Amino acid sequence: MSLLLAPWTRLSLLVVLLVAAGVCVLLYEPQRILSEGWPPGLPVGVAVLLFAAAYGVCAAAFVPRPLLNLAAGAVFGSQFGLAAAVGGTVLGAGIAFGLGRIMGQEALRPHLRGRWLQAADGQLSRHGFRSMIAVRLFPGVPFAVANYCASVSRCGWVPFLSATALGVVPNTAAYVIAGANASSPGSPAFLVSFGFIVVSVTAAGAVAWRKRHRLAPPRIHEAAYEGTPQHPPVVTGASHGP
Numbered sequence: 001m002s003l004l005l006a007p008w009t010r011l012s013l014l015v016v017l018l019v020a021a022g023v024c025v026l027l028y029e030p031q032r033i034l035s036e037g038w039p040p041g042l043p044v045g046v047a048v049l050l051f052a053a054a055y056g057v058c059a060a061a062f063v064p065r066p067l068l069n070l071a072a073g074a075v076f077g078s079q080f081g082l083a084a085a086v087g088g089t090v091l092g093a094g095i096a097f098g099l100g101r102i103m104g105q106e107a108l109r110p111h112l113r114g115r116w117l118q119a120a121d122g123q124l125s126r127h128g129f130r131s132m133i134a135v136r137l138f139p140g141v142p143f144a145v146a147n148y149c150a151s152v153s154r155c156g157w158v159p160f161l162s163a164t165a166l167g168v169v170p171n172t173a174a175y176v177i178a179g180a181n182a183s184s185p186g187s188p189a190f191l192v193s194f195g196f197i198v199v200s201v202t203a204a205g206a207v208a209w210r211k212r213h214r215l216a217p218p219r220i221h222e223a224a225y226e227g228t229p230q231h232p233p234v235v236t237g238a239s240h241g242p
Contacts, residue, residue, distance in 0.1 A: 010102070011103060013103060014100070017099070018062070022061070022062050025058075025061055048076060048080050048083060049087075051072065051075065051076070051088065052083075052084045052085075052087035052088040053088070053091065055068050055072070055085065055088025055089070056091025056094075056095055057092070057095070059088060059089060059093070059144070060095040060096045060144065062144050065089065065143050065172075065175075068088065069081075069172050069175030070178060071179065072084045072088075072176050072179065073085075073175065073182075074179040074180065074182060078180045078189075082169075082173055082176045085176050086165060086168060086172055089143075089164065089165075089168050089172065090164055090165050092143075093143075093161065093164045094157075094161060096144055097151045097161075099148075099151070100148040100151025100152060101151040124153035124155040125154035128153075128156055128160060128163070129159035129162060130163075131155070132159060132163035133163045133167045135167070136166075136168050136171075137170070137171075170196075171197075173193075174197050175197065177190070177192075177193040178197065
């Protein structure tokens, strides 16, 4: 029993679970099931709740959120689709955060020794809401990766989930509206939503390109210079003149 509760045993089980989920996503493509719609006699409220639940499970299992958001818009339209997509996003984030917190945090936290890892952990631990808002608004950060990385930090549940619910609205709304108007790609709503998606992705790429030098290793001559010990000047008592 103690072996099953060991931190590295739980982490190994989490890795196996995530790999199995990723394989299932590649083989069965569950987003297609969501895009097929619901039985006609099912009430809209119940259908939205069921869709949000399925969305959350799929999002935690690495199904790309843009596909799920497009499916939500295609099935329910803009308003109900946005509610289903945001609800499913929060649920999926909570599932991933809980799995990472319970099964991986204890094993991984002692190994957060890199400069970038410690900086990210400090930001999430001290400024959880503000940091997660920035992560959710930045479309270049993968959703599932952000969830499992945040679970290793000391970020609280309330800041994590509330920042997720607020931060994903702009980008999610753009995809949902695009999915709701996919049958009329020349409509103003589709063009505006598609333009927002293109601008946000382009901006994310530009920011990542500008920040790339921070992740680059130091130059050889700079590293050699920094590693050379500096000796104080030698002062002698010899006279230099009359």
